[in-house]
Amino acid sequence: MQGKCGLFFTTYRAEAQVFPSGFQKSMVGLFLAILCAVPFVLNTHLTSIVNLVFISVIGAVSLNLLTGVCGQISLGHGAFLGVGAYAAGQCSVHGVPFPLAILTGGLVTALVGMVFGVPSLRLKGIYLAIATLAAQLVLEYVFLHGGALTGGSNGLLLKPPSILGFAFDSEIRMYFLLLAFAAGALLMVTNIMRSKYGRAFVSIRDFHLSAEIVGVNLFRYKLVAFGVSSFLAGVAGGLWGHYTGYISAEQFNIGLSISYLAMIIIGGLGSVLGSVFGAVFIVLLPEVLNALANTLAGFWPGIALHVVAMREGVFGLVLILFLIFEPEGLAHRWRLIKAYWKLYPFAH
Amino acid sequence: MEYYLQLIVNGLVVGSIYSLVALGFVVIYKATKVVNFAQGELVMAGAYVCFALTVQFHIPFVWAFLVTLVFSVLLGLVIERMVLRPLIGEEHISVIMVTVGMSSVLKSVVQLFWGTQIRVYPQVLPTEPVVIAGLPVAPVYIAAFILSALLFAVFSVFFKFSHMGVAMRATAFDQQAAQSMGIGIKNIFAMSWCIACVVSAVGGVILGNINGINAHIGHLGLKVFPAVILGGLDSLLGAALGGLIIGVLENVCDGAARQLLGLGGFREVAAFIVLVVILMIKPYGLFGTKEIERL
Numbered sequence: 001m002q003g004k005c006g007l008f009f010t011t012y013r014a015e016a017q018v019f020p021s022g023f024q025k026s027m028v029g030l031f032l033a034i035l036c037a038v039p040f041v042l043n044t045h046l047t048s049i050v051n052l053v054f055i056s057v058i059g060a061v062s063l064n065l066l067t068g069v070c071g072q073i074s075l076g077h078g079a080f081l082g083v084g085a086y087a088a089g090q091c092s093v094h095g096v097p098f099p100l101a102i103l104t105g106g107l108v109t110a111l112v113g114m115v116f117g118v119p120s121l122r123l124k125g126i127y128l129a130i131a132t133l134a135a136q137l138v139l140e141y142v143f144l145h146g147g148a149l150t151g152g153s154n155g156l157l158l159k160p161p162s163i164l165g166f167a168f169d170s171e172i173r174m175y176f177l178l179l180a181f182a183a184g185a186l187l188m189v190t191n192i193m194r195s196k197y198g199r200a201f202v203s204i205r206d207f208h209l210s211a212e213i214v215g216v217n218l219f220r221y222k223l224v225a226f227g228v229s230s231f232l233a234g235v236a237g238g239l240w241g242h243y244t245g246y247i248s249a250e251q252f253n254i255g256l257s258i259s260y261l262a263m264i265i266i267g268g269l270g271s272v273l274g275s276v277f278g279a280v281f282i283v284l285l286p287e288v289l290n291a292l293a294n295t296l297a298g299f300w301p302g303i304a305l306h307v308v309a310m311r312e313g314v315f316g317l318v319l320i321l322f323l324i325f326e327p328e329g330l331a332h333r334w335r336l337i338k339a340y341w342k343l344y345p346f347a348h
Numbered sequence: 349m350e351y352y353l354q355l356i357v358n359g360l361v362v363g364s365i366y367s368l369v370a371l372g373f374v375v376i377y378k379a380t381k382v383v384n385f386a387q388g389e390l391v392m393a394g395a396y397v398c399f400a401l402t403v404q405f406h407i408p409f410v411w412a413f414l415v416t417l418v419f420s421v422l423l424g425l426v427i428e429r430m431v432l433r434p435l436i437g438e439e440h441i442s443v444i445m446v447t448v449g450m451s452s453v454l455k456s457v458v459q460l461f462w463g464t465q466i467r468v469y470p471q472v473l474p475t476e477p478v479v480i481a482g483l484p485v486a487p488v489y490i491a492a493f494i495l496s497a498l499l500f501a502v503f504s505v506f507f508k509f510s511h512m513g514v515a516m517r518a519t520a521f522d523q524q525a526a527q528s529m530g531i532g533i534k535n536i537f538a539m540s541w542c543i544a545c546v547v548s549a550v551g552g553v554i555l556g557n558i559n560g561i562n563a564h565i566g567h568l569g570l571k572v573f574p575a576v577i578l579g580g581l582d583s584l585l586g587a588a589l590g591g592l593i594i595g596v597l598e599n600v601c602d603g604a605a606r607q608l609l610g611l612g613g614f615r616e617v618a619a620f621i622v623l624v625v626i627l628m629i630k631p632y633g634l635f636g637t638k639e640i641e642r643l
Contacts, residue, residue, distance in 0.1 A: 073441050119627055125440045126383045126581075130573050131627050134620040137570070141617040209641060254570075258448055265445050306460055313456025319449030323442050324434045 018190055032183075039175040047171040049287055054178035055240045056279035058185040060263040061272055062232030065189050067261070068270035069198065070225040071205030072120055076132040077233055077260045079139035082252030084109040084234025085241035086143065089156045092242065098161040105238035106231040112139075113230020114223050121219045124208070136254055143249035155248035158241060174243055181239055185232055190272050192228065201225055205270075262315070266322050268329030277330035285318065286311050353483060355603040356596055361489040361558070363575075363595020364496035368551035369568060370575040370587035371503065372544035378520040378582045379540035382432060382443050386451035387548060388569020389458075394420055394549020395556045395565065396458050399467055409472050416549050424545035428538045436537075451566060459563050468560040492554045499547060500588050507584065516540060520582065571598075574619040578626055580636020589634065594619050 009015040019025045039047050063077045074080075088105030092098065116135040120128050143150050150156070160169040161177070168177045192198050200221045203211035212218050241247040259282055267278025293307045326333060373387050384390075397419050401412035431450055435443055473491055477484035507513035518526040519536045527533050555565060575594045579586020601618035605611040632638050 067441065073444070119624070123627055123631055126444065127577075127627060127631055129383070129440070129444060130577060131624060133570070133573060134623045134627075137620045138617050138624070141613070145611065145613070261441075261445055261448075265442070269441070309456045309459035311456075312452045313460070316449040316452025316454075316456065320431055320446055320453070323438075323446045323449070324431075327438065327442060 016194055018187075018194075035179060036176075039172045044171050047175055049283065051171065051174055051178050051243060053280055053283045054175075054182040055236055055243065056260075056263065056283050057182045057276050058236035058239070059233055059260055060267065060279040061185055061189045061275040062229045062236065063260045064264045064267070064270065064272070064275040065192065065201070065232070066225050066229035068264050068268075068274075069193060069205065070201035070222065070229075072117075072222060072225060073125070073129040074132045074229075075129055075254070075257050075261070076116060076136035076139065077229075078252045078254065078256030078258075079136045079143075080109050080113055080230045080233040081237035081240065081256065082139060082143055082247075082249070083112050083230075084237030085247045085252070086146075086150050086156065086237075087234065088238030089158050089241045089247050090149065092158055092161070093156065098163055098242070102235055102238045102242075106234040109234025109237065110227045110231040113226045113233070117223050117226025117230075120222045120226065133254075136257055140249060140253060143252060150249070151247070153249065155246055156241070158245050158247065160245065161242045178239060178243070181235065185235070186272055186276070188232070189275075193272070197221065197224060202270075259315070262319050264329075265319065266329055268331030271329070271331040273334065274329050274331030277334065281330065282315075285315065289314060350483070351607070352600060352603065355599045357483055357485060357489075359596030359599035360592060361492055361595070362599065363592035364493045365551050365555055365568070365591075366571055366575045366595050367588045367591025368496050368499060368547050368554075370572045370579070370591045371500065371584065372547045372551075373572050373576050374579075374582060374584055374587040375503075375516075375540050375547075376544045377576075378584075379516050380432070380537050382447065383440070384544070385444060385447040385569065386454060387544070387572050388566035389451040389454035390420075390423070390545050390548035391552040391555065391568055392458055392561070392563070392566045393423060393454055393552070394545070395552030395561045396462055396467075398549070398553045399469060399556060399561060400462070402470055403467070409470070413553060416553065417546055420545040420549040421542045424542035425538055427545070428541040432537070432541070433534070451569070455563065455566055462563070464563045466560045466562040467556075469556045472557060486558075488554075488557050492558065495550065495554060499550060500584070503543070503547075504584060512539060571619060574623040574626075576633075577623055577631075578633055580633030582637055583633070583635035586633055586635035594622070597622060 007020055009020075014020065019028055038050065042050065059077065059081055063074065066072050066074055066077075084105040086105075087108035088101045091101035091104045096104065116132065119131045123131055144153060146152065160167055160174075162168065168174050193201075200211070200216045203214070203216055204218060204221060204225075208218060237252075240251075263278030263282045264275055265278070266281050267276065268274025289311050290307065293303050293310075296303050322329070369387055369391055372390065373384055376382055376384050394416055398412050398416040401407045401415055402409050405412075407415070427450065431446055432443075435446055473487045475486070477486050478490065479485070480490075507517055515526070515531045516536050516539065518529065518531060519533055523533055526536075551568075552561070552565070555561065555568070571594065572591075575590035576587055577590070578593060579588070579590030598615050598618045602615035605614035605618075626633065
């Protein structure tokens with residue numbers, strides 16, 4: 001399967017490639033081909049779950065850029081998604097074309113994110129976490145009491161998105177739209193991470209004082225991290241709003257922020273692939289629990305009443321167990337599995 | 349004027365509960381440097397256990413209260429041993445998220461056992477209001493205030509004079525130095541979780557006596573953050589004052605917003621706006637220790 005034993009680079013260019021080996025390239029191509037075939041095999045319900053996974057992937061990878069790569073803990077990511085959803089939604093309601101609406105949503109969120117990122121210059125670690133928690137709660141209040149801007153407690157109703165007259169009005173059509181956005185977001189973050197900016201972010205995460213001494217402008221790079229991360233969060237929010245066709249303030253509560261943090265922790269901090277794993281895991285978890293409850297309903301009739309409470313408990317339990325037993329997340333496990341099979345059957 | 353006076357009195361009562369919960373938070377942070385996002389759920393756990401003992405098992409209130417305290421000590425030990433100890437030395441975000449996960453689990457357990465509807469405590473104290481300075485105040489409010497003050501006094505003395513208290517302060521100051529002086533760090537950590545659980549449970553029981561309880565009183569835990577940031581994350585006095593100030597402030601702001609601007613629900617955010625302002629001006633709060641970083 002593999003030609004040479006290992007990879008030997010002779011140029012920096014070759015080393016900096018996203019997919020250095022031909023084998024990897026073909027595997028990624030194969031995976032994309034499978035992804036394109038998937039919606040024709042799955043039923044509507046399953047396709048809708050995969051669509052939610054795509055949206056969560058965008059949100060998770062954006063949070064991972066901020067928290068995992070740059071080390072700035074944000075408990076307000078859910079509210080940033082909300083800002084994007086409302087901004088893009090308002091644009092759509094006023095007749096702005098869909099791609100422009102999403103872009104505006106992203107830019108508005110980037111601006112809001114940078115405003116809340118300003119304290120990050122003075123605040124570190126838990127203090128920043130608490131400041132972003134405040135941002136989350138203040139934004140939630142604005143969503144609920146924003147009057148005509150957010151529709152208050154009535155929320156906003158949106159039509160399905162359309163590009164140049166082609167309406168994305170079914171799950172399958174939405175699937176390809178969201179797939180394109182998710183792939184774009186992953187590519188964007190991967191590229192940021194191997195650029196000058198990505199290396200600066202990592203240096204800030206590892207130790208901010210050292211970073212500053214070697215010439216990284218802390219304030220500028222932290223603001224950029226907040227800006228880019230919030231931009232992607234805004235895009236994810238805008239897509240989510242257009243996908244469900246309805247935006248309400250309850251969607252973007254603190255629970256959403258926590259589940260995004262859970263995604264990047266379960267997936268693996270600072271890893272693009274980890275964000276994908278985490279998003280898949282957290283979106284599938286409640287669905288699997290529901291399916292399990294439905295199968296068990298025959299033996300235990302009252303279970304349906306307890307599913308909501310159990311879902312939260314299982315979520316917390318999974319989070320705790322991952323932090324204790326697999327602190328580096330699924331991405332780490334994936335690396336171990338790959339290493340095992342690379343050396344198979346001579347693994348020691 | 350009387351409207352605002354009433355708001356201030358209500359604020360002081362709510363604030364005294366915030367202070368209690370903040371006390372638990374600060375004790376944990378001081379000794380273990382863990383930011384506990386499950387503080388509100390500890391309040392909830394205590395409140396529900398006491399409720400179950402008095403209402404469902406018909407145990408007299410005083411005994412139920414004592415059993416609740418014992419339960420809280422056990423809960424603290426279990427949490428410290430099972431959840432927090434494996435994470436000693438991990439990054440901030442891991443420790444924060446493990447307490448978040450814990451809060452989910454506690455919430456879920458309470459919902460599984462007791463559902464989400466409001467539960468009302470039996471009346472322990474008389475209901476006729478006592479008139480203080482021309483204002484009617486319910487006795488349970490006075491009891492809440494006195495109990496909080498008493499607990500603060502007890503813990504201040506505990507930290508100042510008792511052997512264990514001094515050991516805990518030493519651990520907070522420098523873990524390695526404390527360990528080399530023969531202090532069992534693990535015991536200190538366990539002790540601080542027990543204390544936090546106990547004071548939270550007391551707060552929960554008081555809260556239950558005032559308003560009744562439902563599965564959402566865990567939100568109280570979020571209100572602790574403005575209080576502790578205002579007072580300084582590692583200061584007991586700061587927790588006491590911060591809780592009271594935040595309680596009064598949010599009640600007055602809420603009342604003012606309702607009366608002057610016609611805005612409802614401002615209570616939920618007033619404290620957090622204050623929080624952001626404090627973080628910008630004086631991030632270490634009124635009495636907090638300034639962190640010094642060296643290369």
